[in-house]
Amino acid sequence: MTFDERILAILLRDGVISTSALGAELDWHDRGIRRRLRRLIRDGYVFSPERGRYRLTAAGRAVMRGEERWVSEVQDPPAAAS
Numbered sequence: 001m002t003f004d005e006r007i008l009a010i011l012l013r014d015g016v017i018s019t020s021a022l023g024a025e026l027d028w029h030d031r032g033i034r035r036r037l038r039r040l041i042r043d044g045y046v047f048s049p050e051r052g053r054y055r056l057t058a059a060g061r062a063v064m065r066g067e068e069r070w071v072s073e074v075q076d077p078p079a080a081a082s
Contacts, residue, residue, distance in 0.1 A: 004036060005064075008045060008056060012064045016055045 001009065003026070010025060011017060023033045037054055040046040045060035062068040 004040060007033075007036060007040065008060055008064050011046065011054060011056045012061065016049065016053050018053050020052075022054070 006026060007022060010022060014021075019030050019033050019037065022028075022037075023030045026033065037046055037048075040060070041048065044057055045063060046054050047057050048054050056064070059068060
């Protein structure tokens with residue numbers, strides 16, 4: 001599963017989540033999470049119902065259910081140092 005798919009999976013599971021909660025769960029810094037979320041928003045998979053909180057769009061849910069093809073141009077970030 002790619003990093004972006006992990007973000008989408010968490011959003012599918014939790015419904016709405018904050019940047020900091022995503023960062024904590026993925027062990028990644030907030031700035032990097034926000035950058036990925038901006039791209040997911042641009043691509044139509046995620047939207048922000050209020051500042052700092054995110055949820056899946058219908059397209060994001062369809063991708064996670066396997067009804068639509070996932071398109072990702074971005075490389076996964078390097079693993080966090082232990």
